Amino acid sequence: MASPAITGLTDPHLYSHGDPHAVWTRLRRERPVSWHDEPDHEPFWAVTTYDEGLAVLSDWKRFSSAGGTFLRPNLSDPYPGAGVMMTLSDPPRHDVLRKAAAALFTPKAAAGFRARATEVSQSLLRGVVDAGPHDFVNDVAARYPLQVIAGLLGVEGEDVERVAGFAEAAVDNIADLDGMVSHQAHLEVLAYYAELIEERRTRPTNDVVSAFVLAQADGLDITDDEIILTCDNLAVAAGETTRQVLSGGLLALLDNPAQLAALRSGTVPLRSAVDELVRWTTPVNHLMRTAVADTPLGDVEIRAGQAVSVWLSSLNRDETVFDRPTELRLDRNPNPHVSFGGGRHFCIGAPLARLMTGVFLEETMRGVARIELVGEPRRKPSYVTNSLEFLPFSFHSE
Numbered sequence: 578m579a580s581p582a583i584t585g586l587t588d589p590h591l592y593s594h595g596d597p598h599a600v601w602t603r604l605r606r607e608r609p610v611s612w613h614d615e616p617d618h619e620p621f622w623a624v625t626t627y628d629e630g631l632a633v634l635s636d637w638k639r640f641s642s643a644g645g646t647f648l649r650p651n652l653s654d655p656y657p658g659a660g661v662m663m664t665l666s667d668p669p670r671h672d673v674l675r676k677a678a679a680a681l682f683t684p685k686a687a688a689g690f691r692a693r694a695t696e697v698s699q700s701l702l703r704g705v706v707d708a709g710p711h712d713f714v715n716d717v718a719a720r721y722p723l724q725v726i727a728g729l730l731g732v733e734g735e736d737v738e739r740v741a742g743f744a745e746a747a748v749d750n751i752a753d754l755d756g757m758v759s760h761q762a763h764l765e766v767l768a769y770y771a772e773l774i775e776e777r778r779t780r781p782t783n784d785v786v787s788a789f790v791l792a793q794a795d796g797l798d799i800t801d802d803e804i805i806l807t808c809d810n811l812a813v814a815a816g817e818t819t820r821q822v823l824s825g826g827l828l829a830l831l832d833n834p835a836q837l838a839a840l841r842s843g844t845v846p847l848r849s850a851v852d853e854l855v856r857w858t859t860p861v862n863h864l865m866r867t868a869v870a871d872t873p874l875g876d877v878e879i880r881a882g883q884a885v886s887v888w889l890s891s892l893n894r895d896e897t898v899f900d901r902p903t904e905l906r907l908d909r910n911p912n913p914h915v916s917f918g919g920g921r922h923f924c925i926g927a928p929l930a931r932l933m934t935g936v937f938l939e940e941t942m943r944g945v946a947r948i949e950l951v952g953e954p955r956r957k958p959s960y961v962t963n964s965l966e967f968l969p970f971s972f973h974s975e
């Protein structure tokens with residue numbers, strides 16, 4: 578008997594209450610590159626296997642980022658920032674923007690944030706240890722990344738919370754289907770940076786805004802709009818993703834007490850534990866590209882202009898690449914996960930994300946003896962981000 582049609586990748590309910598992994602597993606097995614024509618959504622291709630997915634992400638000549646990098650209901654409408662923002666541009670434009678910022682994101686530069694990450698972790702933990710039930714997502718994980726790297730993003734003092742709030746609303750474009758809330762939030766982030774550019778022109782510091790302004794003064798062809806949009810993207814990219822590794826990672830450790838014990842006792846290397854939690858949580862569910870010309874992919878023929886989505890969450894569970902992919906194994910090695918993407922747009926913040934996650938885990942293992950889940954976690958109804966919106970817990974020092 579033929580199996581029923583697989584639909585519903587854009588159905589928010591699948592992510593909040595359903596089992597998307599069951600859908601992806603079946604797609605990997607039956608139709609690695611599949612066409613989806615779903616209600617209230619323009620049609621698109623979905624790539625769920627590792628090799629085909631990486632082939633798309635690695636080939637910007639065939640699959641462009643300039644039409645947007647996430648699915649959205651009205652794919653044919655123009656997308657703000659398309660072809661301008663770092664993440665929404667292809668080479669050579671993309672290379673220019675990425676080069677201007679690269680020095681601030683090297684592993685060595687990331688290591689410079691260790692002390693700040695330790696300080697912020699300790700301060701956030703102090704607020705919740707032996708302090709009764711809290712929501713880990715909003716009281717801890719959401720605050721952490723932006724507080725650590727606020728200076729890098731040019732955000733200081735009381736603006737940190739403000740920009741964090743905009744950044745959160747800006748990416749919540751799924752619950753907010755017509756995009757009005759996220760659009761308004763983007764405008765707020767843009768307005769913030771427009772002001773900052775003027776200030777950094779006269780007084781540059783060691784942040785991304787200054788890096789772009791200085792590059793501009795050196796003759797690099799970057800407009801103020803491009804700088805602003807790229808900074809907006811950074812604030813969103815850094816804040817939403819790292820928090821998901823922390824909250825989804827904490828839940829995964831609670832579900833796997835033997836792995837938590839191994840982490841506590843130091844019998845698994847921190848570096849591999851971090852990467853396994855990044856694989857396990859896969860904060861970015863999918864990435865989108867637009868086919869530049871008619872082109873074959875797997876056993877299908879993609880037409881020029883069609884949207885091609887690559888489901889990172891599915892690639893990270895591909896049985897042909899990962900040994901026992903449905904098990905959390907903190908000592909997994911090798912671990913060629915694609916949570917940071919692949920190809921030219923590979924996450925520029927990966928060293929920082931790894932550092933922040935590692936430091937937070939270390940401080941939690943040091944300062945928290947017992948972690949207790951005190952209610953039902955809630956997942957976000959989002960096909961873009963793979964995230965928890967509520968994780969009730971109590972942390973105990975003994």
Ligand code: HEM
Nearest residue numbers: 646663664814815818819860916917918922924925926930
């Ligand atoms: C665990 C945390 C993180 C995850 C899972 C993650 C994931 C990703 C992914 C999948 C991409 C590829 C986008 C594409 O190909 O279209 C990406 C790109 C990017 N990420 Fe991250 N990210 C994380 C943390 C960060 C942090 C901390 C920062 C900044 C401080 C950051 C900044 C960026 C930027 C600017 C890009 C665009 C790079 C480009 O277009 O060349 N990310 N990230």
